[in-house]
Amino acid sequence: MDYHRITTLFHTLKFLKGKQIYYRLFYFVGNRFFSKKAYKSLNKEVNGLVWNGKEIYFQNAFHEAQKFEFLNLLHDFTNKIDWNYNGFGKLWTYNLNYFDFLNQKNSITQKGLDLIKDYMVAESQLKDGLEPYPISLRGINWIKFLSRNQIKDHAINQTLYKHYQRLHHNLEYHLLGNHLLENGFSLFFGAYYFKDDQFYKKAESILKTELEEQVLNDGAHFELSPMYHQILLHRLLDCINLAELNPWKSNRLLPLLKGKAEKMLSWLQTVTFSNGNIPMVNDSAYGIAPSSEDLFDYANDLGLRWKRGKLISSGYRKFEKSNFEIFMDVGNVGPDYQPGHAHSDTFSFELYFRGIPVIVDTGTSTYEKNELRQKERETDAHNTVKIGNREQTQVWGGFRVGKRAKVVDFEEGNSYVKASHNGYYPTLHEREFRIGDNEFKIIDNIKNQKEHAIAHFHFHPSINNIEQEGDSIILRPEGIAIFFQGEGIKVSNQSCHIAEGFNTRRRAIKIEVNFNQTLETTIRTINR
Numbered sequence: 001m002d003y004h005r006i007t008t009l010f011h012t013l014k015f016l017k018g019k020q021i022y023y024r025l026f027y028f029v030g031n032r033f034f035s036k037k038a039y040k041s042l043n044k045e046v047n048g049l050v051w052n053g054k055e056i057y058f059q060n061a062f063h064e065a066q067k068f069e070f071l072n073l074l075h076d077f078t079n080k081i082d083w084n085y086n087g088f089g090k091l092w093t094y095n096l097n098y099f100d101f102l103n104q105k106n107s108i109t110q111k112g113l114d115l116i117k118d119y120m121v122a123e124s125q126l127k128d129g130l131e132p133y134p135i136s137l138r139g140i141n142w143i144k145f146l147s148r149n150q151i152k153d154h155a156i157n158q159t160l161y162k163h164y165q166r167l168h169h170n171l172e173y174h175l176l177g178n179h180l181l182e183n184g185f186s187l188f189f190g191a192y193y194f195k196d197d198q199f200y201k202k203a204e205s206i207l208k209t210e211l212e213e214q215v216l217n218d219g220a221h222f223e224l225s226p227m228y229h230q231i232l233l234h235r236l237l238d239c240i241n242l243a244e245l246n247p248w249k250s251n252r253l254l255p256l257l258k259g260k261a262e263k264m265l266s267w268l269q270t271v272t273f274s275n276g277n278i279p280m281v282n283d284s285a286y287g288i289a290p291s292s293e294d295l296f297d298y299a300n301d302l303g304l305r306w307k308r309g310k311l312i313s314s315g316y317r318k319f320e321k322s323n324f325e326i327f328m329d330v331g332n333v334g335p336d337y338q339p340g341h342a343h344s345d346t347f348s349f350e351l352y353f354r355g356i357p358v359i360v361d362t363g364t365s366t367y368e369k370n371e372l373r374q375k376e377r378e379t380d381a382h383n384t385v386k387i388g389n390r391e392q393t394q395v396w397g398g399f400r401v402g403k404r405a406k407v408v409d410f411e412e413g414n415s416y417v418k419a420s421h422n423g424y425y426p427t428l429h430e431r432e433f434r435i436g437d438n439e440f441k442i443i444d445n446i447k448n449q450k451e452h453a454i455a456h457f458h459f460h461p462s463i464n465n466i467e468q469e470g471d472s473i474i475l476r477p478e479g480i481a482i483f484f485q486g487e488g489i490k491v492s493n494q495s496c497h498i499a500e501g502f503n504t505r506r507r508a509i510k511i512e513v514n515f516n517q518t519l520e521t522t523i524r525t526i527n528r
Helices: 003-013 018-034 090-098 109-121 132-148 154-169 177-194 197-214 226-245 254-271 292-301 371-377
Strands: 067-070 073-076 316-321 324-329 349-353 356-359 385-387 407-412 416-424 427-435 439-447 453-458 467-469 472-475 480-486 490-501 504-515 518-525
Touching: 067 090, 090 132, 109 132, 109 154, 132 154, 132 177, 132 226, 154 177, 154 197, 177 197, 177 226, 197 226, 197 254, 226 254, 226 292, 254 292, 254 316, 316 427, 324 427, 385 427, 385 439, 439 453, 453 518, 480 504, 504 518
Parallel strands: none
Antiparallel strands: 067 073, 316 324, 324 349, 349 356, 385 453, 407 416, 416 427, 427 439, 439 518, 453 504, 467 472, 472 480, 480 518, 490 504
């Protein structure tokens, strides 16, 4: 093993919590023996839950016959469904095993039952589907489906009960983060469905602990992905709906659930652009989570009340002025012990003008551990500055992060934000964002510079008419001009790709600006 790999592993592992290391070892040893243990039989009648009316339906993923479409990839199981199918990668297999399609609009009850029973027949051969995360999501989906359709089937309930026992013995303490929170949400559903005190006690413990930690003071989910924020907010709203429709345990968790949901709604209201899009920072993609509008409608139906908040602890900021909307990342990679969905994107930004995306993040198109996944996480895939051939933050292995950039200086006022990070230590990158009446300005200053610097600007695929005039860029159809000023600058027009969802990418234009020490970028409105 070479020195570089050793140091990368050191900077990755040193941030892990002791609990993560303990449970990795515990499950490695324990699971070899737990599978041999007998699961408890379900010795009582299950009456199901009240589940009707208010909810968010999933996108159509199950089509006629044996066709499934996830992550923009369609597969037709012409004869028999292979629940372990891995032709499109692990995430596609996970989605097949989530059973979200039971709760898509216009689903047919009998077909849903047939799919559940087919799954039960294949249970002894299941692989990915018996991991804790898919068990968690599938459990909620089966319970919703069975309850909405008032289905009482002891064999299905026995299988579901067995899966919940497996989940209870394999909670994802080795990962923590959104995985453990999803385990808690699902156990909450399982506890109510089976009226199981053991499941409830564990769910209550997880939700109390994890919601306090994972929902930051400004309402952001601490993994700092707007997409995962939407996903987890949806699950939280479902738990509120569940508890209110099915009184049990005196609803003692409801105040906590509602309080955290309203904080998350406040944050989401603030970061959502006027056209309904969310910023594509960190691991985010379109077409996966419920839209902000759907979540706001659901929350209103549940009687929740919130207002736009102020972005603080998440490290994000947003300017809205004179038709400009600018979302900025001026915070640290987080959380330190679980940065699997983080990108090397410190000081990156997205810019919308009159509700139209102009400068955007390149997004996420794959979770496969391949070259494309690596490139989409690296510095020059984001609207920030890269110095030499170094990365601000060492992203590797698909979901790993080694040495990472830290914000070392920060100040802000009503119309500006200025911060420095040490990701290129001993070189420091300072970036200031400043908003005016009709312009937006970015000032980059490289301190202790020894290598060349390149500022990257990725344009939305719809921006295809870019005129270059010396050191300026004119977007005439949009009515915007971008002026670059600095020592030794060189402006070049490059090609790039923007992810419009998993496995969906469009060619776009990227502007690279080489500079020595200081670069001032001014984005200004012009007459068309």
